[in-house]
Amino acid sequence: MTELARIPRRLPGRTRTTVGSRKWSSSSTLSVPQFHDPRAQAAAQKVSDLIDEDIKREAARRQAESRKEVKVMLLGQAESGKSTLQKQFQLYHASHTLELERPSWTIVVYANLIKAVRTVLEELDYEFSLSLDEYPWTSEGSGPTDAGAQNEIIELRRNLLPLISLEGSLLSELSEGVSFVGHRRGTLFPPRKGMFTRSGRRPVTDLRDSTNTIVATSRAGQVLGMTVHVIEALWRHRSVEHLLRVRKLRLDESGLFFLSQLADDVLHVRLQTVGVIEHSMKVNTVGGSYIWRIYDVGGTVIAEVQPDSEANDPPGARTSTTASHIPLTDVLQLIRSSALLVNALIFLAPISAFDQVKSDDDRSMSMQLTHRLIKYLEEDPLTNRIHDSLELLTTICSNKLLKNAQLILLLNKTDILRKKLEAGVQIRKYITSYGNRPNNYSTAAEYFRTHFLAAHNKKDPFQRQLFVHFTTMLDVQATQIIIANVGDLIMRRHIAQTGLM
Numbered sequence: 036m037t038e039l040a041r042i043p044r045r046l047p048g049r050t051r052t053t054v055g056s057r058k059w060s061s062s063s064t065l066s067v068p069q070f071h072d073p074r075a076q077a078a079a080q081k082v083s084d085l086i087d088e089d090i091k092r093e094a095a096r097r098q099a100e101s102r103k104e105v106k107v108m109l110l111g112q113a114e115s116g117k118s119t120l121q122k123q124f125q126l127y128h129a130s131h132t133l134e135l136e137r138p139s140w141t142i143v144v145y146a147n148l149i150k151a152v153r154t155v156l157e158e159l160d161y162e163f164s165l166s167l168d169e170y171p172w173t174s175e176g177s178g179p180t181d182a183g184a185q186n187e188i189i190e191l192r193r194n195l196l197p198l199i200s201l202e203g204s205l206l207s208e209l210s211e212g213v214s215f216v217g218h219r220r221g222t223l224f225p226p227r228k229g230m231f232t233r234s235g236r237r238p239v240t241d242l243r244d245s246t247n248t249i250v251a252t253s254r255a256g257q258v259l260g261m262t263v264h265v266i267e268a269l270w271r272h273r274s275v276e277h278l279l280r281v282r283k284l285r286l287d288e289s290g291l292f293f294l295s296q297l298a299d300d301v302l303h304v305r306l307q308t309v310g311v312i313e314h315s316m317k318v319n320t321v322g323g324s325y326i327w328r329i330y331d332v333g334g335t336v337i338a339e340v341q342p343d344s345e346a347n348d349p350p351g352a353r354t355s356t357t358a359s360h361i362p363l364t365d366v367l368q369l370i371r372s373s374a375l376l377v378n379a380l381i382f383l384a385p386i387s388a389f390d391q392v393k394s395d396d397d398r399s400m401s402m403q404l405t406h407r408l409i410k411y412l413e414e415d416p417l418t419n420r421i422h423d424s425l426e427l428l429t430t431i432c433s434n435k436l437l438k439n440a441q442l443i444l445l446l447n448k449t450d451i452l453r454k455k456l457e458a459g460v461q462i463r464k465y466i467t468s469y470g471n472r473p474n475n476y477s478t479a480a481e482y483f484r485t486h487f488l489a490a491h492n493k494k495d496p497f498q499r500q501l502f503v504h505f506t507t508m509l510d511v512q513a514t515q516i517i518i519a520n521v522g523d524l525i526m527r528r529h530i531a532q533t534g535l536m
């Protein structure tokens with residue numbers, strides 16, 4: 036490389052400055068060092084012009100490329116259904132890749148299932164240990180917690196121990212050998228804040244070829260095969276039915292699914308997203324072929340505050356105790372630092388969560404905590420996950436970094452909302468402003484839709500339209516129709532903005 040070729044480049048618009056014997060002048064494009072020798076000056080100019088051309092070509096190439104790229108960000112609190120939506124997009128646009136991934140998800144399915152079994156047994160322990168004064172159930176006969184039931188559960192547990200002992204090795208494979216945070220409550224990975232994984236697939240696909248993973252998965256498969264009938268017996272046991280019905284034990288939806296159906300389906304698999312994962316897929320439309328980049332952001336919280344600093348919280352700040360939650364500031368910082376121009380933002384709000392509070396995923400696994408939670412809700416009925424979703428949405432809407440993004444709101448988990456209402460759960464107990472409205476699905480759905488629309492209307496300084504859909508992400512047929520509509524909406528706007536077509 037010649038001396039001239041190493042001429043440092045300057046950013047446009049800088050003030051004049053002098054470095055060594057060379058003068059650097061302010062220019063709208065590039066600065067060329069001043070030489071006394073006209074030939075050296077001409078050579079310097081030529082090199083500078085060549086570099087200018089290169090930069091322009093690169094900028095034009097990037098612009099052309101970005102016109103053919105659609106960037107969609109999925110946001111929402113933990114467990115709102117973002118990763119499931121991403122899989123639905125994949126199913127719609129690149130179903131063959133989802134099929135290829137299926138074997139890689141086996142280990143996650145097994146880990147989900149074993150976790151659900153362990154959780155049920157732990158909760159039964161807790162129930163059995165409660166004093167009879169507090170819970171005056173029968174100690175004899177055929178009650179859900181009598182001595183007979185306890186002995187039956189002890190026997191089932193004994194048969195399930197080989198299976199439960201495999202949970203650690205499966206989770207260790209999933210976390211690539213990194214140990215887990217706190218008690219083994221879920222497939223929680225230690226937080227790697229700001230992690231931005233660029234990958235066409237989820238990292239779990241990398242596990243498929245690891246020998247350890249293959250061994251751990253096949254061992255778990257064998258033990259599961261031998262214990263399926265025990266799991267089914269546990270699931271049908273009167274103590275478990277009682278736990279779910281009367282004590283309203285909330286397991287991950289995926290855990291419930293695996294326990295009740297013992298089936299394998301990629302859409303039901305729950306693997307908590309940590310950081311931001313980019314998935315890319317090729318989408319063919321009448322206007323040509325586009326690359327869709329979908330950014331799946333792990334459960335987002337407005338702000339992360341250490342518990343001991345609560346006294347000095349800024350207004351609106353919240354405490355997060357879940358290690359895998361990403362503060363919104365981190366997400367925004369990531370967008371800023373990677374100069375990410377988001378075309379569309381799909382926000383997921385699980386409207387079934389009206390009776391849950393934030394970080395409920397932490398609490399849900401323990402009956403003890405559930406009792407405390409109910410008490411907490413009675414004292415502060417407005418602090419629930421719907422409220423958090425509303426706040427998160429309005430905070431995102433008002434951020435300048437995302438002002439050009441098209442906004443789509445998916446009010447998700449309508450199937451669970453329906454079930455809760457049918458089971459008689461009263462919304463007004465958790466959201467006082469619901470008042471005396473009928474406690475049925477259509478009224479509730481419309482109530483939530485109106486609230487989200489009104490909040491957005493009030494808080495979006497850029498006055499964008501908010502497109503709203505009700506979704507049940509596990510209903511493939513219905514979601515595929517919504518995906519097609521949403522995709523069409525995003526593409527139309529992108530094409531109109533970039534002038535392609």
Ligand SMILES: Nc1nc2c(ncn2[C@@H]2O[C@H](COP(=O)(O)OP(=O)(O)OP(=O)(O)O)[C@@H](O)[C@H]2O)c(=O)[nH]1
Nearest residue numbers: 113114115116117118119289305308334448507508
């Ligand atoms: N019943 C039901 N379950 C759903 C629905 N949407 C998602 N789920 C389940 O809810 C669980 C959480 O869904 P995810 O897609 O992993 O949620 P997420 O928002 O990506 O969660 P994080 O990784 O914590 O950010 C999974 O077990 C899904 O199968 C829905 O509409 N109905």
